[in-house]
Amino acid sequence: MSAERNLLRSLDYSVLQQCMHCGLCLPSCPTYLETRRERNSPRGRISLMRAIADGELETTKAFAKEMDYCLGCLACTTACPAGVDYGTLFEAGRAQSERSGAASGPLRGLVRSFSLRFLLFRPRALHAAGRLLWLYEASGFRRLLRRSGLFSLLPRRLGELERQAIPIRRHFSDAVIAAVEKPRGPARHRVALLSGCIQDVAFSDVNRATVDVLLENGCEVATPRGQSCCGSLHAHNGDLEAARQLARRQLESIDPGQYDAIISNSAGCGSHLKRYGHLLAGDPEFAGRAAAWSARMRDISEWLVEIGFRRPLTPPAGAQPVAVTYHEACHLCHGQKITDQPREVLRAIPGVELRECPESTMCCGSAGVYSLTQPVTSGWLRDRKVGHIRSTGAAIVATANPGCQLLIQQGLAMGAGNGRGHPRVVHPAVLLAEAYRAETAGGGHSGG
Template identity: 40%
Template sequence: MPKPAAASLKETLTLKLDYEQLTNCMRCGFCLPACPTFQETGVEAESPRGRISLMKAAVDGIMEPGISFENQMNHCLGCRACEPACPADVKYGQLIEQARDAVEVHTRQHRWWIKGVRKLVFDQLFPHQRRMRLLGKSLELYKKSGVQALVRKTGVVGAFSEHLSSMERILPDASGKGIVERLGSRIAAKGEKIGTVGMFRGCLMDVLFTETNMKTVQLLSEAGFEVVIPDTQNCCGALHAHSGESDTAKQLARNNIRAFQEAGVDYIVSNAGGCGAILVEYDHLLHDDQEWQEAARGFAKKVMDISTILVERGRPLNFADREAEENPIRVTYQDSCHLRNVMKGGSRPRQLLSGIANVSYMEMEDAGSCCGSAGIYNVTQPDMASQILEHKMEKANATKAHYLVTSNPGCLLQMKLGIDKHGRSESMKAVHIADFLFDRIVK
């Protein structure tokens, strides 16, 4: 995006920030205990109240926003745990997006490699599904060709960076073939048809977790839904919207709305909390676009998470772990922040997991608190992300669960990383809820 020479960050903040929302904050501090960055640091400026005060002070001209202002905006995970805790219903998620949008126009603090990662991810990769498939194919080849075995044997990545070595160990079974190439774009309902679901396949989900996408579709079919997967859909735009790239996010949203409108579906289902949360807020994202406003509202109303639709609309399914008849297995759940705080869908995965025969559900302490994944936060803010993850794993380990279940690909990778670095890797496995449920359907 070209940087306007004349406007200062203060002026851009004044233009972009919703001043009414800034003044709605009554400084009560109820949000502080819910905020992971405040919990980790104890610093007011690292809290929702602190960040809102900084935004308001900048707009009011009390403070010149500089590098430390930018840092505080970028340190926020965007998990939105502060919103349900707020008695004044301050729309913090919107404020932080507006602030980051402004910061991105004037930014001076991204290091060269962060700029490179952002450019690659936001412009060159995620919006282009064909390139995502190429990435999937390359990772598949890396694993199957023996290069991965060689890399591990020689320990070359570990010599370079222990963190990178851990990331390499948790690489999922990527694929160059997405769900449409595997199942086609229309899958019939099993038994009597209840309705038609449009499956949001996700750009990352479709190449890194194709099996999970397939199991999601099969769960929907078993629950009585015909599933349509429009091939013209693209990335949801969540990472763009949360990182100050709102123009690209809006364009991606318009494409998706068009794709699902043409498919003529009753529901739009996502199996990734991070994607679902922006899909459900397309009406907000396009609120100033007269031409697309109404279509965006119609789209947003149809969006549901896989767990929610199974519980609330689907034909009830029976689940059991046949291998655990003698010794029930323990399972715990790490919330996807966006499924819990934005889509308000945190209870449904717990309900499904608690209803599986021979499985005992253990609630983890602070399961609703962010795991530190947060889009590309664990890449751009590795120190804070690692600190949060380490504390998360202490709580996960305390459950002694055999399975750590999540509802979002970013959280799933972060949990795998956590188990690898700090966990009980011999006895605990991180899995997506769609995989966990599908493998235990009783037919």
């Protein structure tokens, strides 16, 4: 394969050389913990990628499988003393296995084209699919089909897919958030909110809560209409060209120069959005704007702490103290190195007792579409996470990523961890917004 067609060979070689084979990352790698095999570790994968870049190894099906098995959780980057840029290697490795055809299969190709290239490229199509899914659930049709036993006739993978169908909100973000909302007093900051794609249809309540906490803290919030998907799923799944196209679209619709910050409340998206500068560095038309974008991107908790957010005066739900534990989404703690700020937000809420979760930085098994592509490992990680959550005795689990929220909710509902009561799973911004709302009789957001 020629150098220009081999993405690993065309990488800056210094990135491939960073690994000094010390092995310090191995104990933090979930897939290595599962198998104890070198090839399933960060060090093993980097060696494979380097061998392909050096032309010593072809891009084989085994390599593609190895890259699919890697969660992309980036725990190895936190553990690594040499500062290995595994995020770049991972994206290039997955893109290389897609480009070489080693990862292809007819069903895989169909699912990828439909989800990555069709649905996530067309916000209207995504909304239409969301409405259908909502109707399917709300009409009782899904319950009926379940009771009929028809699902047990489906092939195992399809049955799995149906069980993991995303619960869709009745109203999406543009129905519950105005295009521009202003705080009660004079605005101290002007920010843009990214409403996301899955977040938009499944967690519009989290977007609403995010706007509410921003308004309470003196921010004028613009939520530009017609936003596109940020492209993180594309980059993490080996379609870097689509990720670049979506990044350009985003930069065309939102000018970073107009805002003090661009806010994301989804860890996976935020981690990718901060890399637009890197992703479009070679694009003469967009490189400058992409760098300005990256400089202004903030996770919501990061921004709140940066501007010195106001501590609420009352607890979210009456005067009862509540135990809350915190699951750290990989792309917040490892991807963006944000660990203290969400805890600071949670501790600021009256009545919240923050209980640390064992292995809080270990992946829950969500990792984009990992629960669909690697259900066994994903299930093992989910159950491990749910067990740790239950061990804290917390009534609430806070986490800042839609995929984690969905999978942990699913694990808790399945009764993993002895089937005791279900802790509530929420985004930290939702708890903070509830506390602000409880300050004023009747609740509701203060701006807009």
